[in-house]
Amino acid sequence: MSDIGRQGLGDKLASSAKPDSQKSYLEQAGDFVKDKADAVASAVQPQQEKSTTQKIGDAVSGNNTNRNI
Template identity: 75%
Template sequence: MSDIGRQSLGDKAASAVKPDSQKSVLESATDYVKGTLDSVASAVQPQQEKSTTQKIGDAITGDNTNRNLA
């Protein structure tokens, strides 16, 4: 299974834990870009090709726009 272009759950959690008010402009921009790319990757990657971890992460974050549940 390939999760190319996807953020790990650890990366998502680390980004979410730090309040936006404590992030630099660069950190905020990086989080935005990574989140957007992860959402796009989630949408185009077929469910059957996602790892279990990514399926769970997508379900938790609501990033499961590709609803081909397999």
């Protein structure tokens, strides 16, 4: 389960499993918006309030500036 306003790891994996070349423009636009919204949510949420899975996801995706897990 993801934190409020955040994409779950399963959603991120499902989105990245299909190459952009096989996605419609609408799918690509949706992924772009979701990724940007998730990055903003990651930046404003204090590290100590993140779930363990969100900390790991942020560290892997580079969505946080504090990489301490």
